Amino acid sequence: MLLLQELLKDWPCTFTGEKFSIPVVGVTENSKAVKPGFLFVARKGEKVDGISYIEEAIRLGAAGIVLDRPVSIDLSRDVPLIVVPDCRKFLSHASARLSGNPSERLTIIAVTGTNGKTTVSHFIGQLLNGLGLRTAVIGTLGVFIDGVRATYDIPSMTTLPAEYLHPLLKDCEEKGIKHIIMEASSLGLSTDRLEDCEIDIGILLNVGVDHYEEHGSKEAYIQAKQKLVYKAKHLVVNCDDDICVDMTKNSSQPFTLFGTGGASDVQLINESGTYKVKAPTFEQELKLPVFEFFNQMNAVAAISALHILSHPFEEIFTHTSLLSLPEGRMQRIERNGVTVIIDYAHTPDALETVLQSLAKESQERIITVFGCGGNRDKGKRKEMGEIAAFYSSTILVTSDNPRNEDPLTIIQDITAGFSEGSTAVQVEVDRAKAIQRAISIASAGDIVLIAGKGHEKTQHIGREILPFSDVEIAEQALFANIK
Structure with a gap:
């Protein structure tokens, strides 16, 4: 806990209100996380403006409101308004100070x-x-x-x-x-x-x-x-x-x-x-x-x-x-000579690095399952397709976390990196089915690489975040002996 005047000491700001020596016990930019004695930082984000949540923050007990731009709002004199040059930097400063640095x-x-x-x-x-x-x-x-x-x-x-x-x-x-x-x-x-x-x-x-x-x-x-x-x-x-x-x-x-x-x-x-x-x-x-x-x-x-x-x-x-690798990093599952690798590789560099390594290890084919995330770096999709095509015998292009993009549009961006009419490329929008199909066609000596999500336990499709694990799907397919 710090008095507000201690927290603002040597910090450039303008202050409106009657209470300058009130105790402050926390700081947040999430109005729902406000507790009595917290400062609410009403930062303007890309999609929402914290100003819209000031009333909620005060109702939950906010001791003061922090902004980084002058606005015309009517606050009780009991709730001070502090205007700082930069909300993000103030949030960092206040968080460190209130925790004792x-x-x-x-x-x-x-x-x-x-x-x-x-x-x-x-x-x-x-x-x-x-x-x-x-x-x-x-x-x-x-x-x-x-x-x-x-x-x-x-x-x-x-x-x-x-x-x-x-x-x-x-x-x-x-x-x-x-x-x-x-x-x-x-x-x-x-x-x-x-x-x-x-x-x-x-x-x-x-x-x-x-x-x-x-x-x-x-x-x-x-x-x-x-x-x-x-x-x-x-x-x-x-x-x-x-x-x-x-x-x-x-x-x-x-x-x-x-x-x-x-x-x-x-x-x-x-x-x-x-x-x-x-x-x-x-x-x-x-x-x-x-x-x-x-x-x-x-x-x-x-x-x-x-x-x-x-x-x-x-x-x-x-x-x-x-030393041991963390979850979802070159994670191996093996059965009947088939090796399944689950890796977080979701960039061109990472995908190429993993495939280069597997190419040296592979006795037979490399079967690659991957997609690209939606609302992210569209420029890398074709490049990742080209990399997968260079190292893999068979490729199943599927969904990653499509978010608010059409999964088929993302897949089309990826397949632009493949030779036209390539028989080595298969499209399966459903990621679980893509993983199952890849494992079902694998034989002894083959490596199946499932890339992009690694440790993740969910899949983001549209507005929904659904339970999903590459590891669990791969284990079920491999040990169910889907052939």
Whole structure:
């Protein structure tokens, strides 16, 4: 709890009302989450304006209303009106202050990249746990405390809004957890969700094709991710990705390079299928239970972060053999010689990386099931079709999360990437039927890749969000012996 005058101290604002010393216990931009003593931030969103919910917020006990634009509204003198330059930044500031600024006392590692954020975050958490340190991993899959999923009343988002993040960090601190690993999405960074969160290590994994339309352009997407460069005290940078390297050119922060090139501070070397990690005064074989090259790189990113935290390589390497992939990341189900892979790959880069890896492993055919999300980056659809066609013997194009788009329109955009009249391409709008058909035509030695949704437990069709799991459908099809 803080007095309103303490919360507004040194914060530029104009104040209307009679009560300046009222106690404030929380802050939110969701009117339904308002409780007595909360500030309601009436931000104008893309679809709705928070001003429309001011009456509801006051009815629920709002102690004050925050806006970032002058408006003519009639409020009781008992409810102060605070006008600030930027609602999002104020929400971040107030959330951190009301939680006691926990990020200042925690070790926080933030991971950004088009692909690999979830895997690297969980690898770091697993390695730190192996060293006897308590961790919280926050991201796409939810919140994991020391590797076990925890239940919190928070939205399902890759990077949490500030009003949820800082109370969560406070709770972690009270539980004795000192190391926080979080995914930093481009949207999370661009909307200032991490504005008042101190970050000790920022990891730049890669920059590929995703979210361009949501940001307005590729350049805006890169600029959003670049925010992490200026926030983190130390950077871990993939030197195999030219854009990541370029993002750090004007940065004064110290950085550690990882990758396959000779300029790497932590180098991954492939010697006839045996991977080694080489660093100054250290060289050792990297033994992982995951074999794909991109996951070897993900492990090296995680190892680099731990080394920055002063853990010797020799100590870290005693735990690398125990690393495991998070749910929906190269998740395998096998029966009668048929291997089914469920992966979250939903970008061209990710799909190509996964298919390249499977092409080296495959004894027979690769059968690929995938679609593309609606209301998202239409430009990547044809490219993903071309990639799938290059590596796959058979392709079933289906729905992903079509949202408010016609699934057939999305599928037509994808099939534009295939040769006309290709007999290897089948269209099945119903995703469950597509998965079942793919498994039914698979024989011993074949690999069935189900790409795009990974861990997700729902499918967004129109206005409905329906229960749906690629893993469950695949298991039912595989073990029901559909032939």
